[in-house]
Each structure stands twice: as structure tokens, then as C-alpha cells.
Amino acid sequence: MRKLLRKYPVLGYYFNKVFTYFVTIFGALTITFFMFRLIPSNPIQNWVMSLERQYSVTIEGGDAMINRYKEQFGLTGTLWDQYVGYLRQLILKGDLGPSFIAFPTPVQDLMIAAIPWTIALLSVSIIISWSLGLLIGSTAAWFRDKSVSDIITNVSIGLSQVPSYLIALFLVLFLGYQWKLLPTRGAFDAQYQIGWNLDFIRSVIAHSFLPALAIVMVSLSGWILSTRSLVISNIGEDYLIYAEAKGLKPRKIMIGYALRNAMLPQATGLALTMGSMVSGQLLIESMFVYPGLGQVMSRAIAIFDYNTMMGIIILSVVSVMTASLIVDLLLPAIDPRIRTAIKA
Amino acid sequence: MNSQAITQPNAQMLLDIKDLRIWYRTTRGNAQAVDGVDLVINRNEIFGLAGESGCGKTTLARGVLGMTKLPGYVESGEAIYYHPVSDSSVVGRDLLTLPAREMRQMRWRHIAYVPQGAMNVLSPVLRIEKQILDAIYEHSDLSKEEARARMFECMEMVGLDRTVARMYPHELSGGMKQRVTIAAAISLKPGLIIADEPTTALDVNVQQVILQELKDIAASLGVTLIYVTHDMAVHAEMADRLGIMYSGLIVEVASVVEAFKEPLHPYSQGLIASIPMIGGDRSRMVGIPGNAPSPLAWPSGCRFHPRCPKVMEICRDKVPPMLEVAPGRFVACHLYPTPMSGAAPASEELN
Numbered sequence: 001m002r003k004l005l006r007k008y009p010v011l012g013y014y015f016n017k018v019f020t021y022f023v024t025i026f027g028a029l030t031i032t033f034f035m036f037r038l039i040p041s042n043p044i045q046n047w048v049m050s051l052e053r054q055y056s057v058t059i060e061g062g063d064a065m066i067n068r069y070k071e072q073f074g075l076t077g078t079l080w081d082q083y084v085g086y087l088r089q090l091i092l093k094g095d096l097g098p099s100f101i102a103f104p105t106p107v108q109d110l111m112i113a114a115i116p117w118t119i120a121l122l123s124v125s126i127i128i129s130w131s132l133g134l135l136i137g138s139t140a141a142w143f144r145d146k147s148v149s150d151i152i153t154n155v156s157i158g159l160s161q162v163p164s165y166l167i168a169l170f171l172v173l174f175l176g177y178q179w180k181l182l183p184t185r186g187a188f189d190a191q192y193q194i195g196w197n198l199d200f201i202r203s204v205i206a207h208s209f210l211p212a213l214a215i216v217m218v219s220l221s222g223w224i225l226s227t228r229s230l231v232i233s234n235i236g237e238d239y240l241i242y243a244e245a246k247g248l249k250p251r252k253i254m255i256g257y258a259l260r261n262a263m264l265p266q267a268t269g270l271a272l273t274m275g276s277m278v279s280g281q282l283l284i285e286s287m288f289v290y291p292g293l294g295q296v297m298s299r300a301i302a303i304f305d306y307n308t309m310m311g312i313i314i315l316s317v318v319s320v321m322t323a324s325l326i327v328d329l330l331l332p333a334i335d336p337r338i339r340t341a342i343k344a
Numbered sequence: 345m346n347s348q349a350i351t352q353p354n355a356q357m358l359l360d361i362k363d364l365r366i367w368y369r370t371t372r373g374n375a376q377a378v379d380g381v382d383l384v385i386n387r388n389e390i391f392g393l394a395g396e397s398g399c400g401k402t403t404l405a406r407g408v409l410g411m412t413k414l415p416g417y418v419e420s421g422e423a424i425y426y427h428p429v430s431d432s433s434v435v436g437r438d439l440l441t442l443p444a445r446e447m448r449q450m451r452w453r454h455i456a457y458v459p460q461g462a463m464n465v466l467s468p469v470l471r472i473e474k475q476i477l478d479a480i481y482e483h484s485d486l487s488k489e490e491a492r493a494r495m496f497e498c499m500e501m502v503g504l505d506r507t508v509a510r511m512y513p514h515e516l517s518g519g520m521k522q523r524v525t526i527a528a529a530i531s532l533k534p535g536l537i538i539a540d541e542p543t544t545a546l547d548v549n550v551q552q553v554i555l556q557e558l559k560d561i562a563a564s565l566g567v568t569l570i571y572v573t574h575d576m577a578v579h580a581e582m583a584d585r586l587g588i589m590y591s592g593l594i595v596e597v598a599s600v601v602e603a604f605k606e607p608l609h610p611y612s613q614g615l616i617a618s619i620p621m622i623g624g625d626r627s628r629m630v631g632i633p634g635n636a637p638s639p640l641a642w643p644s645g646c647r648f649h650p651r652c653p654k655v656m657e658i659c660r661d662k663v664p665p666m667l668e669v670a671p672g673r674f675v676a677c678h679l680y681p682t683p684m685s686g687a688a689p690a691s692e693e694l695n
Contacts, residue, residue: 145414237464238459238463238464238465239464239465239466239467239468241411241459241465242457242459242465242466242525243467244411244451245409245411245451245452245456245457245459246451246452246457246478246479246482246528247448247449247450247451247452247453247479247482247483248448248478248479248482249448249482252478252482256470256478257467257470260467260469260470261467261468261469264469334469335469336468336469336512336514337468337512337514340512340514340515
């Protein structure tokens, strides 16, 4: 073992990162579990009470019913028992418990149905907005003396302050209702058969266009502004002046030198954003009635569905952590300085 | 085309700078960093450019490369570079009015640059070979193999091992990085290399070795070198001719031997008197009294007059013209109104 470590010092670095990964996930899981249990609200009680109110009856044996449900939801015993029970169920069976919003469907089934929609929508829009942001941001930095740069910068600052739902509302209003260019609800037309056929795929793309546009418009300004400031802070650097003295083409200096050096933090940022995307875009998914995780989450919050909320939060913790683990493991490949630091 | 033939006054001339003024716009007026420089650089010489911090050395060097950056701008002047286009004809082009694209093509191909502070001039995320090769590809039609061969040849000339090519800048010492910049500068065999304080950040023994290498390379490749530094000891070592700059102007030009043996301008005298002598009499260091003037408002008349030990009435009002007081010796000082005959006015005795 020690011999191996001496031969490949990078292994120690990897081991360290993976270990931290598991410890952090476990910690986050524990904290969220207890946080939810500390909130003085009980979904079952609420549900039974709302039933009673709705039909203005008193449910006979209501207490017995509540207790039976409590058992199913893992809400009996001391807090510690509940915690151990939850962990055992999760780790041994991969079971997150029954959901309340679609009882008795287990949380994991709900999530598995929603994940593909969210990932497809968000990964595409995040990558588009990241690449556009890098391109526009570095252009704005490069021509910082020109008025083009001022326009880009000010519009971005303005847009970055507009709430996402407002942008989504305007898109729905104009592109959806006023001009009737694009569908505004759901993920596909019900008339098509789900599968790999052209009509269905076309329908999916048409339906995802507006939510994707909304997400790109909301997040683009952030990428533009951060790229711009990263590249600008590089502009005084000696290596850019030197590259210019070498008589390289301006575009080459901008991409090969200025952007290449500003890329490192942006690549990390992309990975982290990708990790956080599984929690979905709550507002945008609700606005467009998109069947992704964000919508599941907002339904769960509305009736305080412990298990579903826990499930989605755990998933997003795990995916953010996984994304940052991947970045950590890849960084030695992107940044040569880290390789040397590890060796030393 | 801007490169209409400008007839070359003499075949030795490589760069002819005429009344160059490079100013910086500031909120308090124009900072006249370079303000009326006249200078001729000859072929195959090492020209030392000396002067204290802030006198405009770096602005001048960057200006000649056409890399004056806002808020700096070229107020007026010419910098005509003569380069052969065939065996018999030479074309002179004004570097300051060349279109950006043509100026970019001039760089490295004809005028290379060895920068100040080699510590940060190489991009930290690119391999050394990439940073040398990209300039070679940009300015020549060499194939990949030929370019690499050229790179290794140049690296060998500065004493760098081939393995350095695959390394990253942080894996090199300061001296090695400086050698990389020299290897890169000579990779296209340019006519002129402008070296701006390249060895200032290095320790003295490394500095010594690199200076010697640079000098040998300049001689063997037939490259003209403009060497900018405030370090007079380096000039004594390197230069053939010396130009002394003060407050945006060249005040004296002479061969390095003459400049050290018998400096004419009172500022040059002060500069050279301030070099400690090994084995000389123990005496207090002599400095030049006062501070360098602000480029926002140069003193009237001779810009050195407020600090000059030999100041006269005329110095306060009248700008001294640059005169050739002896063959190849130029000085701008009212002490020397006419070509000298015989002995120079009293100056410090030098070993």
C-alpha cells in the first residue's frame, strides 16, 4: 500500500477526495433528516383533518387510521429509531418510503419517472447557456473599450436581476398565447405514442423549447458576467502582453490564452451547476407544467410530504457532491499546477 | 500599402526614431512618458537604453513594438524600421502608422521581444513547446517537424534541455523561464530583439550567464539588440552603444566606453558616479539629489535643471537641442553648445 502510494502520489489525493465525499453525504443526510422531523407539522394529521373538513364528517377510528399510516411512513418510535429505520431501509433496500402526493407509490418510483425529463431539459439548457456565456462574456471582456461591451454588460446586469418566473411569464404570454408559436404546457402532446418516433420527439422538443429558453435567459447573464470578469482580470497579465508581442492573431490570444486561463473556474462552475440540476427548476417547471423533479418537489412541499422532499434533497446532495468529486478527480488533468502540487 | 519605399539614409541604419511622443491620458492631464525621443539604432549592434525608473524606457520599448495600450497613445513621431526585402533592396516602414494587421505580422518575424519579469509571461496552463511553436507557426510556413527542429535548435543555443519543451512554466526556475523567452525570441531569426530588463528578477550569477548567452547569440545570429535596463553594470557588460534617457527624452548617446569613461551630460555623470567601484577609494555613495520629475508637468527648459549641479541661467528657459559634439557622441545640454575641441569640461575621474 505504502509502496503504491509512493509510486503514484495521486492515489492518495483520490482516496482523500472519495473519503470526504462519503462523509459529507452522510452528514448532509443526517442533518436533513432531523431538520424535517423538527418541523412541527404532520402530513397525516393534516390529511385526515382536511378529509374531515372536506366531507364535514368525523372519521370513525381516525386515531387508529393515523397510527397505521404513521407506521407505514416510519413515524413511530423515538426519533432515533426513526432515523435508524430510515437509514436501514435506504441503504439495504434503496427504498425512500411511500410518497404522500401519490400514495402508495414509493418515492423512488416517482423520482425515476421525473428524472429523465428534468435531466433532458436542464442539461441541454445549462450547456447552451454555459457555452454562450463563455463566448459572449469573453467577447465583452476582450472589447471592453468598445460600446458593444457596455451594452452586453449592462443588459446582463439587468437580466440577472429579473426573477425567472417573470421571464417565463412573458415567454408564455407572447410566444405561447399572443403569437401561438409554441406549446406552453406539459412535455409532449398526448396524441403521440411515447417512444423513439419522429412525431413524439418533435413534440418533446417543441414543448421543451420555452422552458429551456426561460432557463437559458435566466442563467445566461450570470455566466456572461462571471466570464467577463474572469477574462478581464486576466487581461493585464504578462502572458497576454507577451502573446500579443509574439504577433499572434487577436482571436487566438483571446481563446488560447485569455479564455483558456479563465476556463478553470468556469469548468468547476459548470460541473456544480450540472450537479445541482436534479433538484429541478421549481418555478419554471411549475409554470410550464413540466413533469420534472422540480414539479414533484413543489407538489410535495405543498402538503408537507416528508418522504418525497427527503428523497429529492438526498438526490440533489448526492449529485452535487458527485459532480464536485468528478471535478476534483479531473482537475489534475486540466490544471498542470495541481499535478505538481500533489507530487510535492 | 503603407510600406512605400523610404530611402535609407545609410546602410547601417536599422531603426530610426524621430521625435517620438507617447503620452498617457489621465484625469490630471497628459502624462508625457515619452516626449521627443530621437534615436538611431544600427545594424548588428547592442544598444543599451539606460535611465531611472519611470523615465519612459518601457513605454518606448512597447511603443516601438506597436503595443501602446490605452490610455497611452502615440502623440507624434516616427519609428522607421528598415528591413531587406531582397538582396539589393531595403524597405523602410513606419512602425507607428502600420495598420494593426501588418504590425502584427512584423512582430516576432522582424522585431522580437524579451519581456520584463519572465516569471509571469508564460501562460501557466500551456506547455513550453506550445508557447514557442505558436509564434513559429503564425509567422512562417514551416512544417510541424521543421518548426520543432527549429525550436530545439534555439533551445539548445540557450542551453535548455529538450525535455523542457514538454514541461509547464511552474516546473521551471526563473533562469530557465528567461532562457525560454530568449529561445522563443530568436526562433524566427528576427532583425531586432528588444529586451526589456530581462534579467532584473534573477540572481546575479544566473544573470551573468544569461547575459553572456544573449550577447553570444546576438553576435552569432547577427541580430540587433536593444537592451533596456536601469542597471549600469549590465550595460557596461553588454552594450556597444549607450543611450541615457531622462524624463521621456534621450539626453546622451555614446559608445559604451566613452559613456563610462567620460560622461558628458550632468545626469549621465551622476548616474555613473553612483556605481560603486570595487577596489576604489572608500567613499560615500554619490546619488543624484532630488526626485525624478512628474511626466504630467516636465520642468521648463532643460528637464534636468532642478536637479543639475551645473545649472546655468539658460537651462531654466531654453530646451537644449541634441547636438553631435564629437563623431558619434550626442548630448543635449547647454554646457556643450558647439562641437568639442579636445578636453571635455571637468567630469569625475573614473578608473
